[in-house]
Amino acid sequence: MLKLLRPAVTRLLTPLGRALVRRGIGPDAVTAIGTLGTVVSALFFFPMGLLTAGALVITVFVLFDLLDGVVARLGGGGGSTWGAFLDSTLDRVADAAIFSGLILYFIADGDALLAGVTLFALVAGLLVSYAKARAEGLGLTCDVGLAERPERLVVVLVAACFSGLGVPYLLAAGMWLLAAAGAVTVVQRVVHVHRQTRER
Template sequence: MAYDQSAMLKLLRPAMTRILTPLGRALVQRGIGPNAVTAIGTLGTVICALVFYPMGQLWWGSLAITIFVLFDLLDGVVARMGGGGGTTWGAFLDSTLDRLADAAIFSGLIIYFFVQRDLLMAAVALFCLVAGALVSYVKARAEGLGLTCDVGLAERPERLVVGLVAAGLSGLGVPYILPLGMWLLAAASAITVVQRVVHVHRQIGAR
């Protein structure tokens, strides 16, 4: 069900699927479908990001968000095991709610930086939010035009890993890791946008 099929996700999916299969089977037996799993994961991510991060609880917030992010894999497990909802609507819902979850995570970090009166890092986090949305939009628009756009340095899984790890380690007291992670994400997201735009332009120019 996941929309972004990055190299990282392709490597992690088999192992995570094996781990999540028992839980997926239990959900199917209780009549819970993949769309419900997607919605629960997104709701949990939004609440945790907008509650824990502004409070400065970066470690616990990142840990809780990571658990709910795993629902992005669990919904696919449920769909394959007969939970229903493995449809075009399910794929659309999954992709749309992914954008909402991402926005909540970076909005929580923006608020955190404002509370800390670190306006520079708040601006960097805002750039990460906007650039991340643009990365996804460029791909969706290109595919809507019948083109391919599976390129880029930092797709959604990579952005989530960097952001959550940096925030979590910062919550444990590792110095400078969160600003470093945000600057890295900002640069990687900007590069990815350029890579995708160039990739699409080359395809159109070849037609």
């Protein structure tokens, strides 16, 4: 579903991308701004318990992940290899900030269990990304799995947003779901890579 929505969102962001290109702003700058905004928002709003505000502001900055691609295609400069590396690296920084902000929120709320579950979800998400990067570095494919980054972001931001609006148990359910889905995805990718290595 998210892959089907991506072209539509990209079309909506194209006018803004053109405006940035005209002002000499390249995709690398867009990537950096999006990451900085996500990190600051997550570590400011979430620990204070402002879950809805944090989720909404972070969502705006997450869209920069699509906008940098639009700017690059429209001629905003930036080497594609370097841009891809920078984008992937800063994605991990943004993810870590989002989950760290929630961990701090749970700790402040006295909920050690959910803090631990969220930490597990963070580590599992990082392993999902690492497994793919390592496999591709070895010349293998690894585009499999239940929960890739877009799905994880949707779950965590929707859960945080509606939890802040008073929907009970939603944030807890979201964290447990992400922890389980992350673990399953890591196993799926390990199995997928193992099968490829046996076929060689």
